[in-house]
């Protein structure tokens with residue numbers, strides 16, 4: 016028979032975020048994570064599957080293009096009180 020095709024062929028590193036759009040670019044994924052809710056660096060690196068060093072560098076790089084808000088609060092994911100990063104201003 017002809018070519019073996021599978022309807023389930025999906026990029027290995029595609030991660031579904033938000034509206035189910037596959038995201039494979041780490042910088043884009045980090046941006047989306049920070050847009051969704053304020054997260055600490057550990058949780059961002061966890062969810063983006065990057066080392067914390069790599070995550071920190073990427074957050075800094077993204078911060079040169081778009082404004083990233085940093086503030087002390089309870090992390091939306093791990094619940095610990097830490098420095099969080101968000102694309103929205105922190106509301107008190």
Ligand SMILES: [Zn+2]
Pocket residue numbers: 054055056057058059090091092093094095
């Ligand atoms: Zn966290």
